[in-house]
Amino acid sequence: MKAAHAAWRGLEPVHGMIYFVPEARRRYAELGLSGRAGYFTSRSAAFGRASVELVVSTFYNFNPDLVRRALDGAWDVTTPQHVLDARYAAADEALRRAGLHELPALDEVVALTRRAAESxxxxxQGRALFAAHAALPWPQEPVLRLWHAQTLLREFRGDGHVACLLSEGVGxxxxxxxxxxxxxxxxxFLKASRAWPEVEWADAQQRLRERGLLDGDSLSADGVALRRHIEDRTDRLALPAYAALGDAGCERLAELASAFGRAVVRAGLLKPG
Incomplete structure (x- = not known):
C-alpha cells in the first residue's frame, strides 16, 4: 500500500495542475466561460450536460450555492465536448511547457499508469465521477495518455475518499x-476556493469541537486519529487499481513518478493564478 500511495502522490501534480494553469483559463474563456464556470464545467463535462445537483453531489466539499452560480447558463454558451477538448488541449500545452514530453521514462510511466487506470x-461501481471519466476515449499523444491515466486514478481515489467521509459522518x-x-x-485558500459562508464554517467547527475532533482550531488527538483512519481507508479503497502492477510495478512507478511531479512544480504549474 505504501508504494501505491507514493506512486499516486508522486504523479498527482501531473493531474492537479489543470486547475491552476493559465492555458486552461484562457481556453475556457474562449468558450465563453468566465469565473468559476471553467472549473466546474471542465471537471463535470464527462457527465455530459448533467444537472447541477449531480455536480453538487459529486463535488463533495464545495458550497452547493457556488456550484449552482458557476454552472448557471454555462451549457447555454458551449457544449460538454467543446469543454473536454479545451481541457485536454490545455493539459497538453501546460505539460509540454513543463517538459514532460522530453523526460526519458515517459513511455514506461505511461504504460504503468495506464495499466493501473484500466484495472x-x-x-x-459506486464511483460516479471516475466512471464518467473512464468512459472517455484514450488520447493518442503520450503526454495526454499520462494525464488521462492520472486523472482516472485521481478520480477513482477521490470517489473512494468521499465514501470514507460519508461512512464516518464527515460532511x-x-x-x-x-x-x-x-x-x-x-x-x-480553502475558504476562498470552496466559498462556504463564514457563519456556516464557524457552526461546522463547533460541531467538530463537540465531537472531540478539534481542540480550538487544531486537530485533537481523536481528530488526528480519524483523519489517519480515513486516509488509510482511502488508500485501501484505491488498491484495486494498483494491484494490477504488483509490488514491483508499484515500486517502479513510485521511483519514476517523482521526476514528473517535480517537473510540474518547477515549471510553476501549481501556482494559483
Whole structure:
C-alpha cells in the first residue's frame, strides 16, 4: 500500500495542475466561460450536460450555492465536448511547457499508469465521477495518455475518499475544516476556493469541537486519529487499481513518478493564478 500511495502522490501534480494553469483559463474563456464556470464545467463535462445537483453531489466539499452560480447558463454558451477538448488541449500545452514530453521514462510511466487506470475500470461501481471519466476515449499523444491515466486514478481515489467521509459522518464542509486544521493547506485558500459562508464554517467547527475532533482550531488527538483512519481507508479503497502492477510495478512507478511531479512544480504549474 505504501508504494501505491507514493506512486499516486508522486504523479498527482501531473493531474492537479489543470486547475491552476493559465492555458486552461484562457481556453475556457474562449468558450465563453468566465469565473468559476471553467472549473466546474471542465471537471463535470464527462457527465455530459448533467444537472447541477449531480455536480453538487459529486463535488463533495464545495458550497452547493457556488456550484449552482458557476454552472448557471454555462451549457447555454458551449457544449460538454467543446469543454473536454479545451481541457485536454490545455493539459497538453501546460505539460509540454513543463517538459514532460522530453523526460526519458515517459513511455514506461505511461504504460504503468495506464495499466493501473484500466484495472480501476473493473471496479467502477459506486464511483460516479471516475466512471464518467473512464468512459472517455484514450488520447493518442503520450503526454495526454499520462494525464488521462492520472486523472482516472485521481478520480477513482477521490470517489473512494468521499465514501470514507460519508461512512464516518464527515460532511464536505467538515472535511475541509479538518483538512485546514492540519496546517497542510492555508485555511484562507480553502475558504476562498470552496466559498462556504463564514457563519456556516464557524457552526461546522463547533460541531467538530463537540465531537472531540478539534481542540480550538487544531486537530485533537481523536481528530488526528480519524483523519489517519480515513486516509488509510482511502488508500485501501484505491488498491484495486494498483494491484494490477504488483509490488514491483508499484515500486517502479513510485521511483519514476517523482521526476514528473517535480517537473510540474518547477515549471510553476501549481501556482494559483
Amino acid at each position: 480501476a475500470c473493473e471496479h467502477a 464536505g464542509l467538515e472535511a475541509l475544516i479538518l483538512h485546514a486544521a492540519t496546517g497542510e493547506v492555508p485555511v484562507d
